[in-house]
Amino acid sequence: MTPIDAEPRPGKKGLTRRQKRRLSRGAQYAVFVAAVIAFAASADWGRLHNQFAQVDIARQMFPDIITLALRNTVLYTLSGFVFGLVLGMVVALMRLSSVGPYRWLAGVYIEIFRGLPALLIFIFVGVAVPLAFPGTEIIGGTYGKVALALGLVSAAYMAETIRAGIQAVPKGQMEAARSLGFSPARAMVSIIVPQAFRVILPPLTNELVLLFKDSSLVLFLGVTLEERELSKFGRDLASTTANSTPILVAGLCYLLITIPLGLVVRRMEARAQEAVK
Amino acid sequence: MTTPEISIRDLHKSFGDTEVLRGIDLDIGQGEVVCVIGPSGSGKSTLLRCVNLLEEPTRGRVAVGGTELTDPDVDIDAARRRIGMVFQQFNLFPHLSVTENLTLPQRRVLKRDKATAERIAAENLRRVGLSEKADAYPSSLSGGQQQRVAIARALAMGPEVMLFDEPTSALDPELVGDVLAVMRMLAHEGMTMMVVTHEMTFAREVADRVVFMDGGVIVEQGAPEQVIGDPGHERTRHFLSRLLDPATAEVEEGAPDRVGQGER
Numbered sequence: 001m002t003p004i005d006a007e008p009r010p011g012k013k014g015l016t017r018r019q020k021r022r023l024s025r026g027a028q029y030a031v032f033v034a035a036v037i038a039f040a041a042s043a044d045w046g047r048l049h050n051q052f053a054q055v056d057i058a059r060q061m062f063p064d065i066i067t068l069a070l071r072n073t074v075l076y077t078l079s080g081f082v083f084g085l086v087l088g089m090v091v092a093l094m095r096l097s098s099v100g101p102y103r104w105l106a107g108v109y110i111e112i113f114r115g116l117p118a119l120l121i122f123i124f125v126g127v128a129v130p131l132a133f134p135g136t137e138i139i140g141g142t143y144g145k146v147a148l149a150l151g152l153v154s155a156a157y158m159a160e161t162i163r164a165g166i167q168a169v170p171k172g173q174m175e176a177a178r179s180l181g182f183s184p185a186r187a188m189v190s191i192i193v194p195q196a197f198r199v200i201l202p203p204l205t206n207e208l209v210l211l212f213k214d215s216s217l218v219l220f221l222g223v224t225l226e227e228r229e230l231s232k233f234g235r236d237l238a239s240t241t242a243n244s245t246p247i248l249v250a251g252l253c254y255l256l257i258t259i260p261l262g263l264v265v266r267r268m269e270a271r272a273q274e275a276v277k
Numbered sequence: 278m279t280t281p282e283i284s285i286r287d288l289h290k291s292f293g294d295t296e297v298l299r300g301i302d303l304d305i306g307q308g309e310v311v312c313v314i315g316p317s318g319s320g321k322s323t324l325l326r327c328v329n330l331l332e333e334p335t336r337g338r339v340a341v342g343g344t345e346l347t348d349p350d351v352d353i354d355a356a357r358r359r360i361g362m363v364f365q366q367f368n369l370f371p372h373l374s375v376t377e378n379l380t381l382p383q384r385r386v387l388k389r390d391k392a393t394a395e396r397i398a399a400e401n402l403r404r405v406g407l408s409e410k411a412d413a414y415p416s417s418l419s420g421g422q423q424q425r426v427a428i429a430r431a432l433a434m435g436p437e438v439m440l441f442d443e444p445t446s447a448l449d450p451e452l453v454g455d456v457l458a459v460m461r462m463l464a465h466e467g468m469t470m471m472v473v474t475h476e477m478t479f480a481r482e483v484a485d486r487v488v489f490m491d492g493g494v495i496v497e498q499g500a501p502e503q504v505i506g507d508p509g510h511e512r513t514r515h516f517l518s519r520l521l522d523p524a525t526a527e528v529e530e531g532a533p534d535r536v537g538q539g540e541r
């Protein structure tokens with residue numbers, strides 16, 4: 001409505017737009033620099049260095065931290081992911097089922113396992129399951145327990161992701177498959193699910209990153225020396241050496257896995273974005 | 278007419294409270310090409326989708342090739358194998374190459390071996406003139422090419438009947454001709470075809486019979502020169518005049534703004 005002329009013209013008192021922008025950006029940089037200086041000045045770098053950056057201690061962690069701890073972390077995570085993916089697929093299909101009790105059961109499962117902290121699930125698997133089913137041994141010992149606990153947690157999230165992916169496939173795909181004589185189940189497996197997975201690959205990979213971190217909860221199951229993963233390994237060493245360097249090194253090992261995975265996700269998302277166009 | 282290939286008796290279909298089909302009786306003989314025309318919302322697409330039971334009729338009977346599809350004990354997947362369907366939106370499988378679009382259904386549904394499926398796929402791609410696109414993906418094809426692949430995919434299953442649901446409505450005008458040419462070829466080869474379309478030239482040239490639908494019933498049917506050239510009903514005349522020369526149409530008082538099933 002207002003004609004452009006009616007806008008207040010940059011007079012001698014007011015700042016022009018360019019001046020305002022410069023001022024605003026300058027202020028933001030100033031705050032940033034001040035914060036960094038304040039942080040650097042107040043931290044005790046010497047003690048920090050002693051506590052977290054002892055090269056000798058770091059050196060004595062190798063090669064076990066890679067061959068044992070990182071290997072176990074990867075094993076725990078992947079087994080949990082695979083189990084969670086299979087279970088999540090089943091729960092997603094139940095959620096989309098035409099049978100009421102299946103839908104209901106899947107809904108309850110998702111709500112419960114999304115709502116509980118992963119820590120409680122680990123304790124539940126470690127304590128409650130052996131109590132409830134005495135004499136039964138979870139296959140694979142600690143590895144089986146971790147796969148079960150991580151799988152139970154991640155299945156709830158992945159089920160929702162997979163369901164959304166399946167529903168994102170246009171209705172015409174199912175109709176085309178049915179008109180060619182596919183049964184509903186075969187159409188789902190051959191036509192719908194493969195398309196759904198292209199959409200949900202990035203969120204599933206994100207879930208894998210989350211699982212890497214959650215695998216540290218295995219220490220609540222009680223593990224043998226051979227079964228230690230990164231967090232437990234780092235913490236044990238930190239207490240024997242009375243130094244926190246192992247924690248830092250263990251942390252870096254996580255990033256070794258999670259940062260490349262994050263990059264992969266971003267690339268997949270970018271490619272998916274392009275495919276849509 | 279001997280035993281009809283498609284036999285529809287007293288077909289009713291409702292979506293909730295909306296009655297889309299209100300008692301359709303229609304027989305289509307072997308090798309006959311029937312074009313179904315009518316305004317959007319007249320129920321013509323729903324009728325077509327009832328023929329292979331993509332929509333379940335509320336009441337009535339549909340039989341194709343002597344098998345009653347509306348019988349709850351019939352193996353609907355087996356019955357559908359004999360009925361090819363072509364959609365307005367093509368519905369090719371985007372994650373598969375053109376050849377795989379044709380071979381996967383053959384292998385999974387008909388259990389043909391890889392070599393046979395590939396041979397039949399190549400044959401049918403040649404029929405629709407797209408042999409050179411065998412390894413392409415659907416997204417790299419034009420709409421007209423995608424629709425011809427969709428026709429080839431249906432043909433590769435060896436159907437006795439082909440259903441076409443507005444096959445050219447989603448195409449740019451200059452691409453319509455290629456698809457119609459393939460359909461004309463099929464008609465000349467003696468395929469039984471039921472075509473929902475707005476292409477009056479095609480209907481006039483190729484159809485053995487034209488069926489005009491409005492308001493969920495068949496208003497009139499007969500030879501194309503009769504129904505399109507000299508319609509007996511006012512509603513048919515009105516529809517045709519609007520279709521053939523939309524610019525002369527006038528704003529109608531109280532005309533119901535119907536939502537067409539075919540335009541979903």
